[in-house]
Amino acid sequence: MHIPDNYLSPAACAVMGAAMVPAWTKSVNKIKNEIPKAKIPLLGVGAAFSFLLMMFNIPLPGGTTGHAVGGTLLAILLGPSAACISVTVALLIQALLFGDGGILAFGANCFNMAFVLPFLGYFVYKFIKDRVKTEKGEYVGIALGSYAGINVAALCAGIEFGIQPLLFRDAMGHPLYCPYSLSVSIPAMTIPHLLVAGVVEAVFTVAIVAYIKKVSPGTIYEGAKQKTKAIYGLIAALICLTPLGLLATGTAWGEWGADEINKTVSGGKALGFVPKGMANGFSFGAVMPDYAVSGLPDIAGYILSAAAGAAILIILFKIISSLKKDKVGSNIE
Amino acid sequence: MNNCRDELLDMPEWLLKDEKYIPQSDRDTFVNKSILSLLKVISRIKTQDSGKTARYNVNATLNVAFTFMLLILLSISRSFIFVIIINVYLLLVLSTMEADNIVKILRVSFIMAFFTFIFMLPTVFWGNSFSCVMITSKVFTTITAVNILSHSARWSYITSAFKRFFVPDIFILVLDITIKYIVMLGGFALNMLYALKLRSVGKNRSKYASLSGITGTMFIKSKEMAEDMYNAMECRGFTGEYHVYSKSKFTAADFAYIIINVGIIFIFWYFERI
Amino acid sequence: MIEISNVYYSYSGLNALNNINLHIEKGEAVALMGPNGSGKSTLLKLINGIISPDSGVYKFNNEKITHKKLQDNKFAKLLHQKIGFVFQNSDTQLFCSDVYDEIAFGPRQMGINETDVDKRVNDCLDLLNIQDFRNRTPYHLSGGEKRKVAIACIMSLNPEILVLDEPMNGLDPRTQRWLVEFLVKLNKAGKTLITSTHNLELVQEISSRSILFDETHTIAADMPTEKLLENIDLLKKVNLVDKYYHSHEGKDHRHFHDHNF
Numbered sequence: 001m002h003i004p005d006n007y008l009s010p011a012a013c014a015v016m017g018a019a020m021v022p023a024w025t026k027s028v029n030k031i032k033n034e035i036p037k038a039k040i041p042l043l044g045v046g047a048a049f050s051f052l053l054m055m056f057n058i059p060l061p062g063g064t065t066g067h068a069v070g071g072t073l074l075a076i077l078l079g080p081s082a083a084c085i086s087v088t089v090a091l092l093i094q095a096l097l098f099g100d101g102g103i104l105a106f107g108a109n110c111f112n113m114a115f116v117l118p119f120l121g122y123f124v125y126k127f128i129k130d131r132v133k134t135e136k137g138e139y140v141g142i143a144l145g146s147y148a149g150i151n152v153a154a155l156c157a158g159i160e161f162g163i164q165p166l167l168f169r170d171a172m173g174h175p176l177y178c179p180y181s182l183s184v185s186i187p188a189m190t191i192p193h194l195l196v197a198g199v200v201e202a203v204f205t206v207a208i209v210a211y212i213k214k215v216s217p218g219t220i221y222e223g224a225k226q227k228t229k230a231i232y233g234l235i236a237a238l239i240c241l242t243p244l245g246l247l248a249t250g251t252a253w254g255e256w257g258a259d260e261i262n263k264t265v266s267g268g269k270a271l272g273f274v275p276k277g278m279a280n281g282f283s284f285g286a287v288m289p290d291y292a293v294s295g296l297p298d299i300a301g302y303i304l305s306a307a308a309g310a311a312i313l314i315i316l317f318k319i320i321s322s323l324k325k326d327k328v329g330s331n332i333e
Numbered sequence: 334m335n336n337c338r339d340e341l342l343d344m345p346e347w348l349l350k351d352e353k354y355i356p357q358s359d360r361d362t363f364v365n366k367s368i369l370s371l372l373k374v375i376s377r378i379k380t381q382d383s384g385k386t387a388r389y390n391v392n393a394t395l396n397v398a399f400t401f402m403l404l405i406l407l408s409i410s411r412s413f414i415f416v417i418i419i420n421v422y423l424l425l426v427l428s429t430m431e432a433d434n435i436v437k438i439l440r441v442s443f444i445m446a447f448f449t450f451i452f453m454l455p456t457v458f459w460g461n462s463f464s465c466v467m468i469t470s471k472v473f474t475t476i477t478a479v480n481i482l483s484h485s486a487r488w489s490y491i492t493s494a495f496k497r498f499f500v501p502d503i504f505i506l507v508l509d510i511t512i513k514y515i516v517m518l519g520g521f522a523l524n525m526l527y528a529l530k531l532r533s534v535g536k537n538r539s540k541y542a543s544l545s546g547i548t549g550t551m552f553i554k555s556k557e558m559a560e561d562m563y564n565a566m567e568c569r570g571f572t573g574e575y576h577v578y579s580k581s582k583f584t585a586a587d588f589a590y591i592i593i594n595v596g597i598i599f600i601f602w603y604f605e606r607i
Numbered sequence: 608m609i610e611i612s613n614v615y616y617s618y619s620g621l622n623a624l625n626n627i628n629l630h631i632e633k634g635e636a637v638a639l640m641g642p643n644g645s646g647k648s649t650l651l652k653l654i655n656g657i658i659s660p661d662s663g664v665y666k667f668n669n670e671k672i673t674h675k676k677l678q679d680n681k682f683a684k685l686l687h688q689k690i691g692f693v694f695q696n697s698d699t700q701l702f703c704s705d706v707y708d709e710i711a712f713g714p715r716q717m718g719i720n721e722t723d724v725d726k727r728v729n730d731c732l733d734l735l736n737i738q739d740f741r742n743r744t745p746y747h748l749s750g751g752e753k754r755k756v757a758i759a760c761i762m763s764l765n766p767e768i769l770v771l772d773e774p775m776n777g778l779d780p781r782t783q784r785w786l787v788e789f790l791v792k793l794n795k796a797g798k799t800l801i802t803s804t805h806n807l808e809l810v811q812e813i814s815s816r817s818i819l820f821d822e823t824h825t826i827a828a829d830m831p832t833e834k835l836l837e838n839i840d841l842l843k844k845v846n847l848v849d850k851y852y853h854s855h856e857g858k859d860h861r862h863f864h865d866h867n868f
Binding site for chain 1: 427
């Protein structure tokens with residue numbers, strides 16, 4: 001579910017980042033009030049826990065493995081505000097220090113996994129738990145909460161992807177970022193999560209909470225003492241939908257589908273036809289629009305190639321000599 | 334060898350005989366894969382601390398700021414030439430680094446670029462090869478740039494560089510604690526996974542129960558660690574404020590770095606105008 | 608039973624095992640000693656099949672144990688059933704929600720029917736004298752109690768070899784004494800013991816043979832425990848003891864120890 005860089009336009013990234021600022025501020029304030037400085041180490045450790053959780057391979061039927069995010073799990077165990085900060089820090093470390101990518105998309109990823117996932121999941125859980133006051137009810141709440149949380153988060157990601165080609169095209173009509181529109185991106189994101197990842201997340205969350213309840217119930221977040229009012233759930237849903245409003249400037253829902261079909265047909269390359277460029281053999285000029293490769297004077301081109309060649313040679317040399325060193329070192333007497 | 338009483342304990346007979354056991358097959362690759370992921374993560378954090386950085390050490394704040402700037406420029410750019418130029422620049426930077434770092438960085442970049450390429454392939458059949466080529470190459474460049482940053486600067490310097498960007502000190506403290514605890518909690522989790530692996534002698538019908546037992550124990554342990562850490566911090570006079578002291582000196586390498594990056598901005602602007 | 612020849616192992620560029628040659632016969636009780644970081648834990652991991660040597664050969668019951676073979680699920684599982692490993696940190700070993708399930712985990716995996724599983728679990732509870740903990744949560748027990756549960760859940764696999772990593776650490780004197788006697792009885796019942804320990808007072812009782820590692824990650828000595836403990840110069844040379852280490856000769860026996868000044 002992690003969105004990599006270059007799939008979202010900088011504008012979208014900035015908007016999502018801006019949307020996260022109030023969420024982060026609110027979480028930090030809530031934490032400061034609810035839990036004093038004692039919990040600063042807890043945030044760090046919670047973030048470490050969140051990070052490691054995302055590394056775990058979870059067995060899936062058929063022998064494959066998958067991953068869980070654990071946002072709702074953290075919200076249930078530590079409270080949604082602490083979960084927000086923990087997942088944020090974990091994502092930051094993944095993106096920046098482990099180089100997994102997703103630095104510009106950090107705002108969007110946090111929105112999906114550090115805001116929507118824990119908060120929505122937690123509200124659904126609390127909503128059900130407060131109304132069905134049995135133990136079974138609580139577990140149903142946990143399962144539905146985590147399932148809903150991750151699916152809505154996936155939906156948000158799908159929307160963030162799918163909006164790109166509709167809003168950000170160049171002069172020739174090519175999408176600059178994610179080229180798949182909503183009709184592709186939404187099913188592509190939501191279906192695997194509805195069928196597989198959501199179930200994994202729900203089962204995993206229930207199992208872990210059940211274990212902790214049995215072993216050490218005192219460590220679980222107590223939460224607000226009064227019943228959640230339905231209004232808060234509504235507000236949460238509204239908060240989730242607002243950024244969509246920010247992005248969906250000016251276009252009505254129904255027109256998007258038609259637009260997309262238009263573009264495909266106008267290029268003259270509907271499905272079943274071989275694109276002109278490919279039929280005539282592969283030439284670079286046909287691949288890249290003129291403006292993308294123009295503007296480079298010959299001499300600059302030569303310098304560029306020389307620099308590239310030199311760098312590649314040095315790199316190869318270094319790698320080869322380090323391989324050789326290993327071989328020599330293994331002959332220890 | 335002993336001076337104990339000669340009282341013979343009744344050993345159950347099954348213990349006195351060798352077990353004649355033939356294991357069934359069971360797919361539990363999840364344990365091995367998890368172990369591998371954790372090992373990679375922990376060793377990555379440990380090696381970055383060893384102090385072996387690139388020969389030309391650039392001030393961490395500059396490194397972070399300009400890498401970020403590079404990412405934004407790359408993201409906005411519509412010029413393939415610009416992307417190529419940046420790639421050549423990054424290759425030159427890579428050539429100054431240690432061989433094993435180079436391999437690690439390039440491996441990640443190639444893998445991510447490859448997957449991006451596959452992912453973008455359908456658009457080529459719709460007649461749009463621009464997206465495929467541009468995004469794939471941008472992904473390669475971006476991942477390389479970020480990994481160069483994380484391999485060439487010590488992480489404690491990177492996190493303290495955030496201070497220059499108006500990030501509250503407390504947040505930096507949380508970052509530092511997190512990195513440390515990924516190693517400690519990760520090591521704990523790793524041992525648990527080893528223990529599970531060594532006791533996986535047959536068909537585990539409750540894999541989820543085992544994995545959630547491990548994760549649950551990890552969580553409880555993490556809370557204890559946090560408690561311990563807070564007590565230790567309090568004993569050393571922590572009152573809620575954390576001062577990040579960034580020891581920064583400007584060297585010749587830094588000036589060269591600034592000039593190069595200003596040059597990059599010019600090149601970007603030049604190609605955008607066309 | 609265990610044959611280790613010319614084994615080298617290193618990780619992240621650091622040497623952990625250097626030219627290890629070792630033979631352990633069935634039924635022996637062997638101690639691994641040496642300063643911290645000398646390679647004892649690494650060797651234990653190797654014996655258990657968690658890691659494989661970079662070069663050299665490890666044979667168990669005359670069968671070569673290689674990385675490739677360990678990829679075969681069934682082979683690895685059989686190895687893990689025959690060699691039981693008690694970790695240094697018992698917390699990492701226990702992940703079930705009660706002690707009964709913890710001990711039953713192994714036998715259940717082996718496909719043993721539930722009645723026999725029940726018998727085994729009860730036998731282990733009796734053996735370790737932890738019947739009262741049957742329904743308790745392992746995580747909340749004290750250090751010594753956890754150690755007993757950890758041992759019980761390994762014993763229920765009925766391994767041929769029991770490998771223990773610093774089992775005396777963190778135990779009070781009475782529990783240490785109990786553990787020593789338990790290990791002796793296990794050995795008498797036919798189980799092979801391999802113990803890594805720093806405890807020079809008790810090592811003589813749980814092993815007849817000691818293998819000493821030194822800081823270069825090689826084996827500095829391999830001899831009967833009694834003889835090794837008398838060789839104070841050697842112990843000092845590998846930095847296992849300091850210059851104040853000595854012994855008092857008593858009437859019936861000698862105990863090695865050091866006075867904490």
